[in-house]
Amino acid sequence: DLDHKIIRTRQTIPVSAGHLVLLYPKYIPGNHADTGPIQLVSGLTVTGNGQRIEWVRDTVDPHAFHLDIPAGVSSIEVGFEWLTQPDNAVWRVVMTPEMVNLQWEKALLYPAGYNHDRITFAPSVVLPAGWQYGVALDTTGREGDVATFAPISLEHLADSPMFAGQHYRRVDIDPGGRSPVHLNLVGDTAASIDITPEWTAKYEELVDQADRLFGARHFDRYEFLFAMTSRMGGIGLEHHRSSENTGAPNYFSSANPAYGARGLLPHEYVHSWNGKFRRPSDEYVPNLNVPTQNTLMWVYEGQTEYWGDVLTTRAGLGTYEEAVVNLAEVAGFYDQQPGRQWRALQDTTNHNLLGYRTTNPWSSWMRGTSDYYREALLVWLDADTLIRAETNERKSLDDFAKAFFGVEDGVWEARPYTFDDVVQALNAVHPHDWATFLRTRLDAVGPDARAPLDGIERAGWRLTYVDELTPVEKRMLSGWAGDFQYSLGFSLGSGNRITGVRWGSPAFEQGLGAGWELVAALRRGDD
Numbered sequence: 001d002l003d004h005k006i007i008r009t010r011q012t013i014p015v016s017a018g019h020l021v022l023l024y025p026k027y028i029p030g031n032h033a034d035t036g037p038i039q040l041v042s043g044l045t046v047t048g049n050g051q052r053i054e055w056v057r058d059t060v061d062p063h064a065f066h067l068d069i070p071a072g073v074s075s076i077e078v079g080f081e082w083l084t085q086p087d088n089a090v091w092r093v094v095m096t097p098e099m100v101n102l103q104w105e106k107a108l109l110y111p112a113g114y115n116h117d118r119i120t121f122a123p124s125v126v127l128p129a130g131w132q133y134g135v136a137l138d139t140t141g142r143e144g145d146v147a148t149f150a151p152i153s154l155e156h157l158a159d160s161p162m163f164a165g166q167h168y169r170r171v172d173i174d175p176g177g178r179s180p181v182h183l184n185l186v187g188d189t190a191a192s193i194d195i196t197p198e199w200t201a202k203y204e205e206l207v208d209q210a211d212r213l214f215g216a217r218h219f220d221r222y223e224f225l226f227a228m229t230s231r232m233g234g235i236g237l238e239h240h241r242s243s244e245n246t247g248a249p250n251y252f253s254s255a256n257p258a259y260g261a262r263g264l265l266p267h268e269y270v271h272s273w274n275g276k277f278r279r280p281s282d283e284y285v286p287n288l289n290v291p292t293q294n295t296l297m298w299v300y301e302g303q304t305e306y307w308g309d310v311l312t313t314r315a316g317l318g319t320y321e322e323a324v325v326n327l328a329e330v331a332g333f334y335d336q337q338p339g340r341q342w343r344a345l346q347d348t349t350n351h352n353l354l355g356y357r358t359t360n361p362w363s364s365w366m367r368g369t370s371d372y373y374r375e376a377l378l379v380w381l382d383a384d385t386l387i388r389a390e391t392n393e394r395k396s397l398d399d400f401a402k403a404f405f406g407v408e409d410g411v412w413e414a415r416p417y418t419f420d421d422v423v424q425a426l427n428a429v430h431p432h433d434w435a436t437f438l439r440t441r442l443d444a445v446g447p448d449a450r451a452p453l454d455g456i457e458r459a460g461w462r463l464t465y466v467d468e469l470t471p472v473e474k475r476m477l478s479g480w481a482g483d484f485q486y487s488l489g490f491s492l493g494s495g496n497r498i499t500g501v502r503w504g505s506p507a508f509e510q511g512l513g514a515g516w517e518l519v520a521a522l523r524r525g526d527d
């Protein structure tokens with residue numbers, strides 16, 4: 001329902017007489033938190049043999065609904081609405097006049113008490129007239145605007161979202177490959193999905209470079225869902241055989257899209273290997289309502305960030321110089337981060353469970369989600385350069401990638417792993433006390449704790465602080481003109497409003513806080 005921005009669900013669920021609990025998904029894979037939008041579920045109505053069956057919500061777990069199924073009822077009809085939101089203030093926009101991002105797990109209920117691979121869905125969707133879609137499901141029928149898909153388990157349905165749109169284009173980026181890989185482009189306008197041959201060639205190169213890095217593939221097909229939009233909410237979310245991505249409407253036509261935007265698809269593609277095929281064992285829970293734990297996010301996101309940046313460069317989506325500027329920015333940020341005085345990198349893996357990606361003006365002190373991406377990237381650079389140095393460049397982290405992620409070609413069930421599995425795989429590449437190596441970096445905390453910067457020097461670089469930015473730095477670091485975090489210790493947003501103050505910096509010591517407005521800057525002696 002595009003007019004009202006409402007997604008309406010109808011389900012037929014086989015049941016037997018007696019007590020039944022229906023669950024609305026709570027822990028969303030990739031969010032690593034309880035982000036299922038139960039607040040947006042309305043109109044829940046259940047019938048059996050045409051008679052209403054009243055439900056009662058569980059008072060401890062509001063994602064659960066209790067029902068008593070009468071004798072003689074073998075299936076129930078369940079209907080409800082997902083009231084998607086008109087702006088991005090709280091929940092991201094998933095419906096615009098031109099496109100829809102359908103995430104199945106937000107539009108279904110399922111019976112409690114089952115593993116997610118024991119529940120089968122036979123999904124179908126009614127689309128606005130004339131729309132096309134991309135999704136990593138097998139279409140079995142298309143009649144008018146109704147698309148029907150082959151039966152699939154709850155586990156994989158929740159992992160197979162759809163981008164549908166008025167403007168749609170499908171691009172093969174692995175012609176003749178062993179398993180199809182496609183870009184599925186939707187856009188605010190027809191012009192926004194006008195991909196050039198140069199861009200297509202870069203994404204083809206990304207597929208080749210990932211093959212060279214990992215060796216094996218763990219999908220029978222891979223669908224990049226890629227929306228060029230300023231109206232739908234931004235997303236970069238990984239799945240086993242697809243990913244949800246957004247870029248600016250002029251992404252393909254602008255001379256130089258942001259480095260982060262060019263790095264998005266490489267990052268999400270790596271997750272098919274790191275995060276989905278090899279999955280942290282404490283995150284691989286039986287279904288979407290069992291609490292997740294996230295202790296291995298420094299592998300899941302940290303090494304994905306590392307390979308995402310490497311593949312961005314290897315595929316020609318970014319330059320070597322850009323990669324170095326990006327790395328310098330990460331290294332400088334963590335070199336100066338005071339938060340490690342109280343909080344170890346390991347503890348930031350719990351951060352999404354504290355409240356999903358809440359903003360914080362004291363991020364340098366609080367630490368948070370981005371640390372297990374970006375500081376962990378430095379840990380993996382440290383490991384990579386150590387392996388290279390101690391083996392005279394005969395081995396590298398590429399060998400770990402091949403051995404850990406690149407096994408069992410064609411298999412796409414998840415293969416869970418533990419901390420000890422990571423240590424073992426590193427030792428198989430190059431013997432070292434990897435358990436201590438990792439734990440000292442992950443658990444470093446207190447006044448003497450330092451950022452894991454050894455990889456910078458070992459790679460032949462040096463982290464320095466200078467007054468002048470290069471043209472590439474000015475282009476890449478948006479907001480550089482208002483960024484004084486490494487000197488006075490604050491950053492300015494629009495209207496000269498202070499958006500962040502580094503904990504313990506000169507600005508902090510002078511009593512400045514976020515939200516202040518800078519009206520003048522005086523030299524000592526001026527009046």
Ligand SMILES: [Zn+2]
Pocket residue numbers: 238267268271300301304
């Ligand atoms: Zn990621």
